[in-house]
Amino acid sequence: MVSNRRVTQLDIARLAGVSQATVSLVLNGTEYALARIPQETRERVQRIIRETRYVPDPIARRMAKGSNRILGVFTYEPAFPSAQADFFLPFLFGIEEEAQARGYDLLLLTGVGQGAQRKIFAEESRLRIADGCIVLGRAFDRDELQRLVAGDYPFVAIGRREDAGAPVPFVGADYATATGQLVQQARALGHTRLAYLGPTDTAESTADRWRGFRAALETDLRMALHMTDTAGTDAALMDAVLQSGATAVFCVELADAMRLEAAARARDLRLPQHLSVMALGSHLRAESSRTRFASFHIPREEMGRQATAMLVRRIEGGTGEPVQQALLPCEPIAGDTLGPAPR
Template sequence: MTRSDTGRITQQRIAQLAGVSQSTVSFVLNGRSDGSVRIPQDTRDRILKVIEETGYVADPSARRLAGADNHILGVFTYEPAFPTESLDFYTPLLAGIEAGAETVGSDLLLFTSAPVSGGRRELFHERNRLRLADGVLLLGVEMDPDELARLVAENFRVVAVGRRDTPGIPYVGIDYASAAGELLRRAGGLGHREVIFLHRSSLGESVLDRRRGVVDGAREAGLALTDRTTDGTDVEADWTAVRESGATLLVVEEPDLAAALLELAVRDGVSVPSDLSVVALGSASRPGADAAELTRLQPPRAELGERAVELLARILADGDAVPAAERRVLLPCPILDGETLGAAAVAR
């Protein structure tokens, strides 16, 4: 008998066709035994034959409730991952997640039904389907700490991609603070004494880590720091602020903004790095063929995604046996030397 002969195939229908109880079908499907149930091999073979002939596919949510793994890893993004302006950030990250899932033999399920409000998705809502997956990777610059705390309280198996302050949330992140601090110390060693820092307004942990690295690095290197918050929409105003600051070093959080400011420097005859050094705290997106190679942080986003999958797989396999110290991991962040950091300009 085939699926077309019976309509929707259920466990109850499988049991009828095989001449057994529905609970027996459930035991065979989930590969479970409580020690008191012994299913003869010929009965198992009969059930499996009916399953094959009907093309039955188990409901993944029912399997999760029964304690069986579906080999499905969920991916939830607080910000949409596929708009053009997000591709450069998310593409290597998603590539790493895909590679990690292939390594552990799991499929990926991208949760996209959550409503978007103010550019961010809500993790818990009436269409929540998180439990379809064995475990979930969380992506986003900013995450709701109340939602993260609820995940911990309700024992969801999750790993955040990026460092999180919420107690109990496992994560794999990037050590932005150390790398940003090292950039500022290098600049101090090249004679820079005045620096202006252009950054976004955000309470995301990765943003705060980069900011902390810049502030601490400037203090350790003896640099006077001018701080400017910007959303990058008025590049001319940002450039005017840079020129008026008298700084010989410009630190820009967003590499796209740094590239735009480099174009204005060329327009105004400001030589980089002879007159002004410029460094960015992230990977450049699509630099032009003639653009200078930015000195910048080069976060290993593909490795970040792959390592997050590995940690989630460990938690799914070993549960509480995974030590607390190994549930929160920071990867070192390389620095690309580039062409835009040089010795401080002589006072003009």
């Protein structure tokens, strides 16, 4: 009846002697719409569908319904190089798991440009291939974020974001509370002179850590050292800490905590007997370290899952879906590097 090529709705219509619109109604129409088609016509169309073994084109059906069931994922930094894989991969695991559970495919959007120059929007933006997009990155382009907020394209950011002309939908981690809890743990162990190593305002995530640290400082706690730039040798970094008299060090970056640990070993000093060192957030690279740093667990996979669920709600709920923002708690990691303050 029909050649070996894929059978189409037009083929079914020609064989049944009806219009393609009638075939589409038989396949996809509501009960009310089907009632307008004579029963004999419906049965003839259905018989030819069976005989030709017609299989609907899923892409065409999605386009007819105005949905591709595809979620975009955009990262401002490359997601897979070894230097950053341990940052992005847990998010991607959670995103993939939730998308699959909800019947959506994923599309990785890399935008245009290289590295820090990546842009979501280009002259020929491909955002609309996906029904909505999850946006990841340590720092966002503020102009692009404002454009996303002002538009009608569904998106959700991973990580807390300041308003960009209007509230930004996001799922983040409560870094401020987790950092403050670490400070209180150190205080309970007798530490009164603290050092803080790392940036304070390069992105919301670093600003939140700094805010939590400052809020936890009480009258008997003193910030003996604050270094936003930790460039230099490991020995120079350790010299600065020791000369300040700090007994507990809070490191925004795990790399700085590992540098202090290496410098301590080189001087025959031990953590935490001579110095307590904390990393402000879990990191996959910590698993390969010989030292288990006192820290807190960042729920990256759960952030990915909840961001995906939030995005699907925004897609399926339409413009009436309210903007949601969620901060997930960070569980403490006891580690081996926080102990009583040395006398």
